[in-house]
Amino acid sequence: MTKHVGIRDVAHAAGVSVTTVSHVLNETPHTRVNAETRDRVKAVAAELNYRPNRLARGLRTKTSGMIGLLTEEIATTPHAGRIILGAQEAASRHNLTLVIINSPLLADADARRDDVRALLDRQVDGIIYATVFHDVVHPPRELANVPAVLIGATDDAHRLPSVTPDEEGGALKAVGALLGAGHRRIGFTAGVENVPATRGRRRGYDRALREAGLPLEEDLVAAGASEAWGGYEAGHTLLTRPDRPTAIFCYNDRMAMGVYRAATELGLRIPEDVSVVGFDNQDPIAASLFPGLTTIGLPHYEMGAWAVDTLAVHLDGEAPTPPEELRLDCPVVVRSSVAPVASG
Amino acid sequence: MTKHVGIRDVAHAAGVSVTTVSHVLNETPHTRVNAETRDRVKAVAAELNYRPNRLARGLRTKTSGMIGLLTEEIATTPHAGRIILGAQEAASRHNLTLVIINSPLLADADARRDDVRALLDRQVDGIIYATVFHDVVHPPRELANVPAVLIGATDDAHRLPSVTPDEEGGALKAVGALLGAGHRRIGFTAGVENVPATRGRRRGYDRALREAGLPLEEDLVAAGASEAWGGYEAGHTLLTRPDRPTAIFCYNDRMAMGVYRAATELGLRIPEDVSVVGFDNQDPIAASLFPGLTTIGLPHYEMGAWAVDTLAVHLDGEAPTPPEELRLDCPVVVRSSVAPVASG
DNA sequence: CTGAAAGCGCTTACAG
DNA sequence: CTGAAAGCGCTTACAG
DSSP states (O other): OOOOOOHHHHHHHHTSOHHHHHHHHHTOTTOOOOHHHHHHHHHHHHHHTOOOOHHHHHHHHTOOOEEEEEEEOTTTSTTHHHHHHHHHHHHHHTTOEEEEEEEOTTOOHHHHHHHHHHHHHTTOSEEEEEOSSOSEEOOOGGGGGSOEEEESSEETTSOSOEEEEOHHHHHHHHHHHHHHTTOOSEEEEEOOSSSHHHHHHHHHHHHHHHHTTOOOOGGGEEEOOSSHHHHHHHHHHHHTSTTOOSEEEESSHHHHHHHHHHHHHTTOOTTTTOEEEOSBOOTTHHHHSSSOOBEEBOOHHHHHHHHHHHHHHHHTSOOOSSOOEEEEOOOEEOOSSOOOOOOO | OOOOOOHHHHHHHHTSOHHHHHHHHHTOTTOOOOHHHHHHHHHHHHHHTOOOOHHHHHHHHTOOOEEEEEEEOTTTSTTHHHHHHHHHHHHHHTTOEEEEEEEOTTOOHHHHHHHHHHHHHTTOSEEEEEOSSOSEEOOOGGGGGSOEEEESSEETTSOSOEEEEOHHHHHHHHHHHHHHTTOOSEEEEEOOSSSHHHHHHHHHHHHHHHHTTOOOOGGGEEEOOSSHHHHHHHHHHHHTSTTOOSEEEESSHHHHHHHHHHHHHTTOOTTTTOEEEOSBOOTTHHHHSSSOOBEEBOOHHHHHHHHHHHHHHHHTSOOOSSOOEEEEOOOEEOOSSOOOOOOO
């Protein structure tokens, strides 16, 4: 642990004042410094391996260069890591540091408020409040003390910018891929949980059929737990119906895994006998199934990046009014589980 | 954005000096403050909702209360999220805040050094350097400027405490579970990548057989890509051998997924005809397969927590010499893919 | 072009 | 038991 070198050491070694050192190192606008002096200061700073203390700078400038990311139970939500990664990389681009606090999924309002406060105590320049499984959220009042954006939900007062995945649009595309392959009897293994994804994906399924002029048949929909076993049951139900569907859109990839199994047991080949589309592009299922599962990706990385980018423009300038509530595209990830409908 | 209330505001409102406010709020040892005064200060601080500025405190006390966590490509390593979670929760317990910087997997030494410097600039009290896929690592010299611990590798100079999963011990248990069920012909779908897990798990397999007095037959080992398709190929190879194994230990859960498929295609039931054990307890595979996969868990959460705990004792006291290099236990996760060997 | 000085919001010997 | 003052390491009007 070597003695820390401060701006005074640099100033002394270069034979100038700390003011000058600060100016040349920060390239303060509207400040002319003799070229020779500037070079000398820079050389000395480099030689001494001087690194400004961000705490001190932050105290003085009242901007810490830190963004707080408040996440819900990162471990239980499959792709939360990609939100962090997207936020992280965007933060690097903006020269911002990410401070992460993870709330348990079941944390009460008080605990969550404490987390926000802890972030505020550290003088973060902005906060990203990331939730899952919510349409609308009532963020702690403290959030109003700093630029903030929401990931995964909109706020009830519509005061905060937010970004959510376009679940309905994703489902529309999923079914669209099946329609495009000529399928007309398209089953749906629906989810049962009370989350936005359940509703959004269902809406997308219904809408896709409606827009294609197809009837909504209850016989084509089987709900189940959003796990492999739920998909297995729902898939089995659909595939043993008299007029069985030629294609199945699954609420998520885990259910698709179960549908694969049900199909295999019934002697049906994928995609020759039945086409399958999932949702989530969940690693490692989607790529590991055989054949590879065509599915819909979730824009987690992009949401994380968008949140930081939005905060960054907010930080050096005016915030757009009213705040944007963005629904981000869920892309189709094409693999090998969709084939043209058998023409007979 | 309401005006920030500082310690001076509290002092003024309570009619005392900032010194006193600081003492009562921090409960400074060896400082007696009149009970009445103390209560008044506390009441006023609470009423004003005063929160000390951690930047200012950090500047003064030269301890930021922040721990830096440097991770390698969090997105590509399945369970990195659990390292973060473990570190996060331990940090909360110690009243520490976690600052996360994520290096790309392929970042060069310079980039990684910059990341360490960025953390140091922020005056973190300690650094956790988390890597994957390494036995030994040569950490940037800058790491010596602060208490640091390694996750996932030991440092070449043996100067830093480190924690790694006991891959060999895990494999030993995996094969032990099979031996315990009476299996004597136990196949192994080995990995091929040049990573510690490949070697450790292989050593564990060999050792388990040796200790059981069983011969190491090359016919029982099939190497392959550590993905579902690699497991499918390796599994197919093993299960079509003349004297096929009655059980298979898989390098990881993804390979086990492929082995399941190979078994199903060959008309072999799991676990009745062939028992299977995986490694990684990778979500969502292990629990989604049918039957549920018995496998070996990786102590990611525990490693993250241990790293923070170790740093914490380091921070308020002396570091143990020499630094501990801990190998953490990989637990058996029992599901339904192991059955007693058929007694025929 | 350069520097002396104030001040960001705290904590902490030290004095009374 | 309480407070005045110095100082942590910077940045930034302001003066020269």
